[in-house]
Amino acid sequence: MVEGFLGTLTTEERTLLHLHNQTLPSGGWEAPALLTQAGISAAVHVQRKHIPRTLKRMEKNGQLDIAQRHIPGGKQRKRVYTLSETGRENANALRDRIFQENVMSNGAEVRLGNLWVSPQPLLELLSHVDDAMVYHPHALISPVSNPEGMASIDAQYGEELVRRMFARAWEDGKITKDEQSLLNEVVEFLGMHPERARRLSNEARKALKVPPPEEVYFDMILQALDDGEIMQDEIDLLETFRVAFGIDQISHNALLDRARSHPTQSEHYDAYAATLKTALQDNIITADEHAMLRTLRTELNISDDEHERIVNEFTNKTRR
DSSP, rough: OOSGGGGSSSSHHHHHHHTOOOOOOOSSSSGGGSSSSSHHHHTTOOOOGGHHHHHHHHTTOOOEEEEEETTOOSSSEEEEEEEEEEHHHHHHHHHHHHHHEEEEEEEEEEGGGOOOOSSSOHHHHHTBOOSSSOOOSSSSOOOSSSSSOOOOOHHHHHHHHHHHHHHHHHHGGSHHHHHHHHHHHHHHHOOOOOHHHHHHHHHHHHHHOOOOHHHHHHHHHHHTTTSSOOOHHHHHHHHHHHHHHHHOOHHHHHHHHHHHHHHOOOHHHHHHHHHHHHHHHOOOOOHHHHHHOOOOOOOOTTOOOHHHHHHHHHHHHHHO
């Protein structure tokens, strides 16, 4: 779930703003990573596997131009995305509408557009605005493509996975070349800034709470199955991890079966769970809280079964 004003925009709208005024460098060879699926995913605060659907829809609607370019530091050419003429017109209209919004800044009401200074990315500007339309000096959330800052709830899952993988790699006191290669693949897949990855590595090394490799692998499978299918790049990533950490085919099949039978969760399950558990802290859900939670369930597509699951988990935990 994306916090603040950014959370009121759809993934497609955030993608339009991210790609606004982005053009492919001349020469027809290289392109920045921010134009790849991983780069777009990181910038718009959406899990990597959910981006292809949005891009396919935008491509079908004539909003995108697609090319194959080499990414600096990468081994092979990748698909990169820029706005078509139609996409640019839509992005400009969206930008102009947003810039007309009034926000509170330093105790005064100002137009949001007056706070933007080119070439600041539009999404970076909007990350400073909360859902009450108050502008803050520091960003409320930061994309994982940035070295610092708190990531959105969706991106925090990827951060935790990288942290756990670093903990596993640091178990023997060093990270081998093969382990580093695997970690680099995961970091690139998530569109994560190298400095952010290094911070997670240091945190894992200091804590050194080493999860079993099967546990990390199971989490990776769950993430891959989030939308019911495993994409080819996710298959490649899983296979690399499986071989690197000695998980045999029998264990893989068992973990895959377990993941497929695991209760599915809505995309915003964790965000709703945090809100519901806060309401349950005093063991009473008032009528107002009940109405707000019902509205939130509708907005986040949380099923009644998921709601009951969270309540039961919280109740069982407090009884222990």
